[in-house]
Ligand code: AP5
């Protein structure tokens with residue numbers, strides 16, 4: 001099964017994609033995670049992408065599209081199916097999928113109000129060793145694991161100010177994206193517990209699986 005998971009910044013795309021990938025044995029492909037990995041390893045792409053990401057702006061289409069195409073061509077992706085987290089975000093990105101003959105079976109969109117996004121973004125912490133994402137209030141790391149607590153990091157784009165820019169970028173494109181995928185679109189209320197949201201997403205996947 002081939003799933004696109006979209007939604008505003010910090011709406012839970014990464015969290016739910018990881019759960020869906022595990023449940024349905026899919027490859028989880030996050031362009032945000034791939035770009036952050038490129039920044040950490042200091043590649044040419046990372047150097048170019050970083051300034052956009054730190055400001056909360058979209059990385060130029062040609063860079064993201066090239067990165068995604070390379071990943072989509074790998075055998076595990078073709079064999080197992082995938083959940084695409086945070087791509088496509090622009091019509092040019094949709095067209096790149098069209099040109100490659102890639103059509104999703106389902107496009108899921110998480111709907112979360114802005115005030116909640118602020119809470120989620122400011123409380124997010126992640127573990128650089130495992131990649132696991134926590135939230136200081138909503139999904140706290142185990143209080144007795146001092147080693148984990150010490151190595152938790154906050155993303156450089158996780159300020160309330162940068163969130164506004166990321167949200168603007170999302171709102172400029174989301175209507176066109178939803179229009180383009182209207183036939184396979186399911187909008188899901190993401191302002192509930194992780195498990196409740198997951199139950200709805202799995203139900204939607206079950207209908208196309
Ligand atoms: P990206 O990494 O995709 O960032 P984003 O879209 O802003 O989304 P986030 O990763 O911040 O949030 P999420 O929806 O994954 O939420 P999460 O599960 O972590 O992209 C980063 C940047 O890279 C972009 O700004 C852009 O520059 C660039 N980029 C990436 N893709 C691109 C593309 N295609 N084109 C151009 N540029 C691109 O959850 C958030 C927090 O909430 C966590 O703390 C979590 O624990 C908590 N949480 C999750 N679910 C719940 C729940 N149900 N209840 C309470 N808390 C919850």
Ligand code: ZN
Nearest residue numbers: 013014030032
């Ligand atoms: Zn994410």
